[in-house]
Amino acid sequence: MGKIKLTSVDFAGTKEQEAELRKMLKELKGTEGALMPALQKAQGIYGYLPIEVQKIVSEELGVPLEKIFGVVTFYTQFLLNPNGKYDISVCLGTACYVKGAGDVIEKIQNRLDIAPGDCTSDLKFSLNATRCIGCCGLAPVMTINGEVFGKVKADEVDAILDKFKD
């Protein structure tokens, strides 16, 4: 069970999303054990489960918010933080670290103004620090949506991120 971390992204749910969510919850209300399917569908609508969404679920189903929060944080598939359009992973395994992965991740943090585990407020980038991904010969290594960038220097970070503008 990992550390609980609330999102740093401002909630940007639309009226349409809320209407869809409330409608779905009204249909589910009264079903035995409705909470799990409700949360799964809510995450389907918003992509994650911020506290604002949990509050709506709580209101509609009549389940206390603290219970909902307990359930959300128990299961690894429920996300408190959205995934960005571009998911950046920086390897902090030993080889990458001694070759300067620490500088690389710091540079990314400064540029995007987020900490590892967070997502930018425009939902474009999320950042993660990972353990060794097994290509030490390319150290330091980062991946963006699975695409591998090897022998990355901190001053190349800007150029790499600029490729993912849209």
Added chain:
Amino acid sequence: MKKTISDINKIKEDLKLSMSIRKGARVVNETIGSEKFMRTVLICGSTGCASSHSVKIYEKFKQLVHDNKMDDQINIVKTGCFGRCASGPIVMVYPEGSFYSQIKPEYVEEIFNEHLVKGNRVDKYLHHEQRDNPEIKNLYDVSFYKKQKKIALRNCGVIDPENIDEYIALDGYQALIKCLTRLKPQEVIDIVKESGLRGRGGGGFPTGNKWQFAKNAEGKIKYVCCNADEGDPGAFMDRSILEGDPNSVIEAMTIAGYAVGSNQGYVYIRAEYPVAIERLQTAISQARDYGLLGSNILGSGFDFDIDLRYGAGAFVCGEETALMTSIEGNRGEPRPRPPFPAIKGLFGKPTLLNNVETYANIPEIINRGSEWFSKMGTEKSKGTKVFALCGKTNDTGLVEIPMGTTLREIVEEIGGGIPNGRKFKAAQTGGPSGGCIPAQLIDTPIDYDNLIQIGSMMGSGGLIVMDEDNCMVDIAKFFLEFTVEESCGKCTPCRVGTKRLLEMLTKITEGRGTLEDLDKMEELCYYIKNNSLCGLGQTAPNPVISTLRYFRSEYEAHVVDKKCPAGVCKKLVTYRITDRCIGCSLCSRNCPVNAITGKIKEKFTIDTSKCIKCGACMSACKFKAIVKE
């Protein structure tokens, strides 16, 4: 549209001949000619083959058949798993029984033109065993299948899982018809009891007794649940059954509902199995459409329906009480037993819970009788067991073997032995809850009781084969990392105990362990085992206990000599450049920490104080001049 019993029987009769060809029946060509389809092509559409583009292969065949206006002569079918995942994607052509393996989309046109149109088998794409041996007429003649006995997997890789008619054609729903028309609920339970079937999810509790408890329990509302939360690393039996033959589970749950007096079933399936979920949904809606689920099933007056509930990524929810707590909409934490689920289970009502593979056996047992089933296997373990064979064998995949088959038969005959001339070291069964079987016990007949006696367990059926290159301390550590991550945290022995155990194992793999640690670990294992609330904690120490029992010398090598004999534990290995070095400098250029120095055309050296043991030099060297010791 709702069907009557005679409608069901008619579907079966109509498809009987064309389906029997797929089971390897030798039908003379003239007979097939009179059938609707001359040829049938089966393509595996399960997760394994699908990840190497089998769906594209299927669509390409379909397109070619359609473009050539041969739809009434060639039947292209997307099936479930054939079991032989290492040879995927698999394409089978009947009536010949040609077994094409590792097919790529670009081969499809040639197979279509040569084989399907002209009738000439394309030998170069055939599986090598069939190509080299004319005696092998069918998939089921190759060595991987010869020792297998398919009951739970009887329809996987044979039928189209998205077409209920094909299930019906191979005796599907006949068991349900038999129960509803000719057997009283107690008679159904007696058959299950007499068959000797035991729970295939790992525990091995007699299934018939479980059904009896649920039937005897007082209460108007009862539930029938199916545990499809298959979470062991390396195990995929349940996924394959649900992807390849979802109706067998639906039929069995309906029979169970009839036997114990329940009208509502739930399948708890992990969300990581999207294909299985989709096929199960399709099968449920087809069954409802035919009136095989819902109210007044086949005019019998019996009502039963099934809903799906999805897991959300918590291993502990495979434990029966945690699973029910999760369906109820809570954190998936286990609860103490008693009361047992049969008395007070889901939503506080009597509940019957069985695993996917257990259910898949039920229709065959009802159809063929308990005696047929109990003739297979050993004294106390009847029938067959499906294993997901993986790790260091030449062939990997799903195997279903009669109980009592030895590990040697599985590894050497079915799995084709260990690759690269290495030696068998051990096999791990039961995943993170199980233990290892060392080489000296390779001839042990596999059944529930034998496995427990040698310190492992049947588990849900993961079977990981290891050779000399695997470090047993490292394996134990791997499984402990898993249980620490997945412990729900409710009870202290599991939450804190497994963490302390992992710390000690880490210390040993890093060369900081002492002999005293080994004794402490054994003591801690004992406490965790005896004091944890649920199966997760009670079995979590098993990988440590069994590796300590059979490979203590390997632990001692880590502790006393500070060496990892298998060369796995990074902190304990050193890299050295031997005299084979020609001084090309490739290693030094690949070293991420500049630990390798030397003069061109002279032997290079590694500065072990700088080396981080990443192995980049060893994989870069073209002259095998770098050794790990």
